[in-house]
Amino acid sequence: MKEEIRQTTTIAVASGKGGTGKTTVAVNLALTFSRAGKKTLLLDCDVEAPNAHIFLGTEGMESSRVTVRVPVVDESKCDGCGACGKACRFSAIVSLGGKALTFPSLCHACGGCVIACPNKAISEGEREIGAAFRGMFHGVDFAYGKLRIGEAMSPPLIRVVKKFKSDAELAIVDSPPGTSCPVVQSVRGSDYVALVTEPTPFGLHDLKLAVEMIREIGIPFGCIVNRAEAGDRLAHDFCLENDIPVIGAIPDDRRAAEAYSRGIPLIDALPDFKLLFEELGGKLIETAEACARKEVRR
Amino acid sequence: MKIAITSKGNTVDSPVDPRFGRAAGFMVCDIDTGECAYKDNAQNLSASQGAGIQSAKNVADSGVSAIVTGHCGPKAFSALKAAGIKIYTGAEGTVAENIEKFKAGSVKEIDNADVEGHWS
Ligand code: SF4
Numbered sequence: 001m002k003e004e005i006r007q008t009t010t011i012a013v014a015s016g017k018g019g020t021g022k023t024t025v026a027v028n029l030a031l032t033f034s035r036a037g038k039k040t041l042l043l044d045c046d047v048e049a050p051n052a053h054i055f056l057g058t059e060g061m062e063s064s065r066v067t068v069r070v071p072v073v074d075e076s077k078c079d080g081c082g083a084c085g086k087a088c089r090f091s092a093i094v095s096l097g098g099k100a101l102t103f104p105s106l107c108h109a110c111g112g113c114v115i116a117c118p119n120k121a122i123s124e125g126e127r128e129i130g131a132a133f134r135g136m137f138h139g140v141d142f143a144y145g146k147l148r149i150g151e152a153m154s155p156p157l158i159r160v161v162k163k164f165k166s167d168a169e170l171a172i173v174d175s176p177p178g179t180s181c182p183v184v185q186s187v188r189g190s191d192y193v194a195l196v197t198e199p200t201p202f203g204l205h206d207l208k209l210a211v212e213m214i215r216e217i218g219i220p221f222g223c224i225v226n227r228a229e230a231g232d233r234l235a236h237d238f239c240l241e242n243d244i245p246v247i248g249a250i251p252d253d254r255r256a257a258e259a260y261s262r263g264i265p266l267i268d269a270l271p272d273f274k275l276l277f278e279e280l281g282g283k284l285i286e287t288a289e290a291c292a293r294k295e296v297r298r
Numbered sequence: 299m300k301i302a303i304t305s306k307g308n309t310v311d312s313p314v315d316p317r318f319g320r321a322a323g324f325m326v327c328d329i330d331t332g333e334c335a336y337k338d339n340a341q342n343l344s345a346s347q348g349a350g351i352q353s354a355k356n357v358a359d360s361g362v363s364a365i366v367t368g369h370c371g372p373k374a375f376s377a378l379k380a381a382g383i384k385i386y387t388g389a390e391g392t393v394a395e396n397i398e399k400f401k402a403g404s405v406k407e408i409d410n411a412d413v414e415g416h417w418s
Pocket residue numbers: 070071087088089090091092093106107108109110111112113114
């Protein structure tokens with residue numbers, strides 16, 4: 001039997017919709033773990049709207065351009081036969097009016113058209129989709145990606161951010177909101193998913209969609225209720241009904257919003273939140289590590 | 299000269315389909331002889347992306363020089379332009395009415411996409 005020791009326990013922080021405080025949770029958890037002496041890596045995979053760096057910083061970060069391959073047609077060799085268009089499942093290349101025409105924003109860089117072209121008219125070029133950044137802040141090894149404005153191909157950039165190697169014991173992945181392809185890409189490979197939700201009817205509706213997605217991928221998960229009002233049972237009852245484990249709740253607090261707007265991590269601004277995140281983090285890590293161990297045994 | 303009109307049905311009395319990429323089909327009409335033929339576009343109805351491009355390919359392959367439709371998105375627009383096909387939008391009513399309008403020169407040619415992607 002092959003015994004593989006998992007180096008890093010990975011926790012993804014996700015949410016069914018934007019604005020639930022997902023990044024706040026991810027950043028404060030990462031800082032809490034790091035201060036508890038764990039080597040922690042934070043990966044902000046919300047590449048369309050990254051914002052963890054607002055709380056951590058950007059100074060001195062290493063940056064790298066992220067490109068994808070795109071087909072480039074040599075018009076002098078192209079006879080408009082259309083083989084490339086037939087090979088492409090994404091309509092990213094099509095022969096029209098006797099010439100092949102490319103639509104780089106639809107291209108998935110599979111290279112199929114290059115092989116299909118009988119006249120060797122297609123070569124591989126590069127298209128920049130964004131950049132990846134890496135640095136160390138407050139003891140947290142931190143990386144994030146930023147997609148170019150108007151760019152739709154986020155999965156290749158997310159892949160680059162997730163590949164940042166580290167000897168961390170713990171990795172926190174800040175996933176994009178929603179339930180689309182980039183979310184699946186971000187969450188996949190994690191040991192545990194913490195779904196952040198708001199105790200509002202809209203928030204809970206989106207939570208349910210997110211739960212369906214995570215169940216489909218098959219990763220253990222639990223829910224963190226953000227902006228919880230004291231005594232409000234809405235979210236807890238909802239989770240109970242839908243068989244969603246609740247990891248904890250973060251109270252609705254005007255001071256939290258103030259700290260957020262000033263770009264200060266909650267646990268630095270408010271001592272009671274520091275305690276709260278220590279408790280939440282402890283619970284989360286215990287569950288996630290148990291899940292990671294189970295995964296290794298399997 | 300042949301033109302294509304996005305159509306919800308397979309006769310000239312069918313209503314115009316306002317969408318281009320996800321049009322049910324096209325009536326391909328020779329405006330000199332009055333001959334018309336229906337061209338199905340059903341495979342693009344369910345395409346998640348690139349429907350406009352495939353529709354453009356579909357009409358380009360039938361050798362038309364112009365397309366009359368309701369709206370046209372950016373990708374379909376570039377594809378049609380590349381194929382040298384003129385684009386007229388804002389069509390309403392039946393296919394036959396639009397053939398007449400086209401002949402009378404009272405349809406609107408566009409030189410830019412008039413809707414965002416997913417509409418097309
Ligand atoms: S590389 Fe693949 S996705 Fe891109 S145009 Fe060629 S066949 Fe289509």
